[in-house]
Amino acid sequence: MALLDRAIVKLLPAVPRPVVQRLSSRYIAGPTLDDAVRVVRRLNAKGKVATVDVLGEEITNADEARAIAGQYHDALARFDEEQLDATVSVKLTALGLELDLDLCRENLEAVVVDAAARGRFVRVDMEDSSTTDRTLALYRELRGAGHTNIGVVLQAYLRRTLRDIPGLENVRICKGIYIESPEVAFRDYDAVRESFVVCLEALVAQGSYVAIATHDEYLIGEALRVVSEARLAPDRYEFQMLLGVRPDRADELVAAGHKLRVYVPYGTHWYEYSVRRLQENPKIAGYVARDVAGVVLRR
């Protein structure tokens, strides 16, 4: 990343919320379920499937966690009504992980049972490393209880990830986005890439269903190699990308016959997610400059 971009990334927490909201609008469907439905319908029409995330990691009490779970039930019902090809992604902190483990389990299991009744899938996102053990334990617990429509996420930047792989049936592999210490995570860009490939190969070798979540051209190329060398059937893997990132590359993967799922976040708790996406945009400085220039010109 260029020097100016890195400087702006550091300054982002100081940028006023309305500016962050405007800059990040391409990454978020909007505040309501109607917005998510509209975006998923558009994606489905282009041959892409979706996984919908109700934004809510900033919740502070049990009622809010239950409300987020309620929004997942509403979303699942709407997918059926509108006949959309969509699953859901949940963050355990939004379902109450930091408040009460039992509350979180109850919320998650109810969403998983509801989704199963509708023939739909639930992906549990992975958050910072303080949540990894609890997230994997809940995934294993629910799988052990017979819920086969649940999957988890592993982060290639964590040093532990290769050891976490054995026995995991359905995994999204991604680089990882949270700020972690060098004791637990690789910091070097190439080391994270290398770990991603090694983990992907291990997942494929043990027969896990893999969701390959990246926009990194090098990793897309490596994933295509791994998938082809292992002669993976099309129903054993998929590519995944975030809403608003590299949609043209996603179109190419679809045209080449690969399943491509887009992560579609919606909701009113948009701030934390937006800042993470902006911090990842390699052209953030130009992006901010264009926004500021736009405001000045409009005036």
Ligand code: FDA
């Ligand atoms: P990298 O960040 O190197 O980006 C590669 C290229 O993609 C960039 O050079 C640029 O061209 C483009 N790009 C990437 N981000 C962009 C942006 N915001 N704006 C514009 N262009 C951008 N993480 C996590 O810790 N837990 C999780 O559960 C998930 N879940 C998840 C689901 C899905 C579907 C995806 C795609 C990603 C996640 N992630 C995640 C995030 C993931 O860990 C990672 O931070 C991002 O995918 C960025 O990493 P890339 O592999 O895309 O590489």
